[in-house]
């Protein structure tokens with residue numbers, strides 16, 4: 001099979017396409033022939049060596065977490081999936097053998113069937129971003145109908161799903177994006193939009209929100225905490241020593257802080273698939289690239305201004 005590989009940390013130019021032996025599914029796993037791959041910033045951040053304390057100083061890795069494809073082999077102990085079935089899912093973030101390959105082996109419990117009417121590219125871009133959003137809003141944030149939610153970075157991969165999922169949860173969403181993406185956010189259900197280039201979303205210091213989801217990582221921590229109502233939660237997706245400390249230290253002001261690190265989760269992916277099948281949740285794919293265009297696609301992702309998601313078609 002073919003796969004992308006890197007043996008040095010660096011930009012997209014360190015990727016090489018090589019021939020390798022196809023993996024065999026272990027217990028509880030299926031092997032999937034990959035049809036489409038969802039691109040996430042973590043793909044190029046890991047390749048750049050941003051997390052080398054966790055990924056090692058001499059990498060031999062294949063990038064990628066998100067994929068959709070067709071099951072071609074079932075490992076021992078797998079129930080509920082069959083050969084030829086279209087499935088989608090994400091691999092654990094730090095796994096050395098990622099999804100930029102002809103075949104991937106994945107735990108069946110991390111997958112969900114691709115809903116009828118959803119394309120392989122739309123399915124492939126959902127798992128990591130939509131699960132991040134789902135976990136932030138519902139698992140940790142526990143937003144209730146009528147909650148006021150601020151999403152900072154609402155037009156990107158995670159933000160587009162967070163916006164739609166919050167609306168599904170009947171929250172009232174204020175979306176922060178560039179001026180160009182205000183109508184995109186309103187079209188996905190935001191009731192207020194803020195252009196970050198002309199206004200500070202938290203400048204008046206009022207406690208307006210039950211949940212602030214700082215996806216872009218540009219909000220002041222102090223102002224964001226002040227912008228929360230009592231029992232409100234600030235969620236970040238940007239790991240680091242300070243975020244880690246803040247997430248474990250007890251607070252005395254009745255407000256909560258959560259550092260989200262997404263994990264594969266088939267059960268919640270089924271819920272996401274149901275919303276997609278019912279037309280409540282849509283993947284918005286800015287562009288689908290060919291499998292030979294990874295470098296171009298990554299450079300677009302690295303711009304930090306993708307609207308929705310980017311995909312690779314195999």
Ligand SMILES: NC(=O)c1ccc[n+]([C@@H]2O[C@H](COP(=O)([O-])OP(=O)(O)OC[C@H]3O[C@@H](n4cnc5c(N)ncnc54)[C@H](OP(=O)(O)O)[C@@H]3O)[C@@H](O)[C@H]2O)c1
Pocket residue numbers: 040041042045128129132152153154155156157158159176177178179181196215216218236237238239260261262301304305306307308309
């Ligand atoms: N910890 C985790 O588990 C986890 C999971 C997923 C993602 N992440 C991280 O979360 C970040 C976002 O991921 P993503 O997939 O959503 O990225 P993305 O698709 O590249 O989206 C980035 C978005 O940020 C917006 N943005 C840029 N500057 C901004 C600013 N100053 N204020 C508000 N928004 C701004 C852009 O919107 P405009 O074009 O409108 O400016 C763009 O739509 C990345 O750093 C990623 O690594 C972490």
